[in-house]
Amino acid sequence: MPHIRVSDVWLRIFSRQLGGPSGPLGALVAxxxxxxxxxxxxxxxETLDLSGSEKVADIGFGGGFGLQLLLDATNDDGRVHGVEPSAAMLTRAGKTWRSDVAAGHLELHRATMDSLPFADGALDGWISLNTVYFIDDPTVGFSELKRVLAPTGRGVIGIADPDWMARQPFTKHGFTLRPVAEVLAALEAAGLTTQHHILDHREPPCHLLAVTP
Known part of the structure; x- marks a missing residue:
């Protein structure tokens, strides 16, 4: 029987939590x-450049910081949607933003990127950050992102620099790392036009891919 190091076990647990936080450890990860x-x-x-009345979503919102920023950026005429496959993160968000949910300003959905709970063109904008590592076929997911985006809408994909990610021990478990060029090609194949911005003033460097139909 192969020897399994304790560090490997914890790396697997940590990687699994990053893909879908749950339980007591999930709250810390969030x-x-x-x-x-x-x-x-x-x-x-900020890249969405919202006026306040839009219907927007954070797809794969994780800890929920993006939900708060979108709520702050929209007014009573706007609506924020949170999409997340983790039941624990949905429960946490429901408690954190209970009043916004009750007021109808925030709606939470348990779903994945490849099967979004929105009608065609329903969203004026969306963000989806550090989610592409956990989808099997990015073209399928990106096609869904395009489907739900209004003709005049804008979306933002965010990823950490793949070379930096490849050097992190936790990404060996459950992460699919793709070169930025491959992500851009998948967005194009889904029918999205992309503007590529690099945030290199932080660690790790990140890529913001602003897309329009």
């Missing part, structure tokens, strides 16, 4: 994700 990704999430929401 707070870590919010802190670690704050600059990337902020840049993504």
């Amino acid at each position: 707070r870590m994700l919010n802190k670690r990704n704050a600059a990337l999430i902020t840049a993504a929401v």
Whole structure:
């Protein structure tokens, strides 16, 4: 029987939590994700350039920092949707933003990128950050992202630099790392036009891919 190091076990657990936080450890991971990704999430929401009345979504919202920024950026005429496959993160978000859910300003959905709970063209904007590592076929997921985006809408995909990610031990478990060129090609294949921005003033460097139909 092969020897399994304790460090390998913890790396697998940590990697699994990053893909779908759950349980007591999930709450800690959610707070870590919010802190670690704050600059990337902020840049993504700013890239949407919202006026306030839009219908927008954070797809794969994890710890929920993006939900708060989208709520802050929309007014009573707007609506924010949170899409997340993790039941634990949905429960956490429902408690954190209970009043916004009750007021109809925020709607939460348990779903994945490849099967979004929206009608064609229903969203004026969306963000989806650090999610592409956990989807089997990005073209399928990106086609769904395009389907739900209004003709005049805008979306933002955010990914950490793949070379940096490849050097992190946790990405060996459950992560699919793709070169930026491959992600761009999948977006194009899905019918999306992309503007590529690099955030290299932070660690790790990140890529913001702003897309339009």
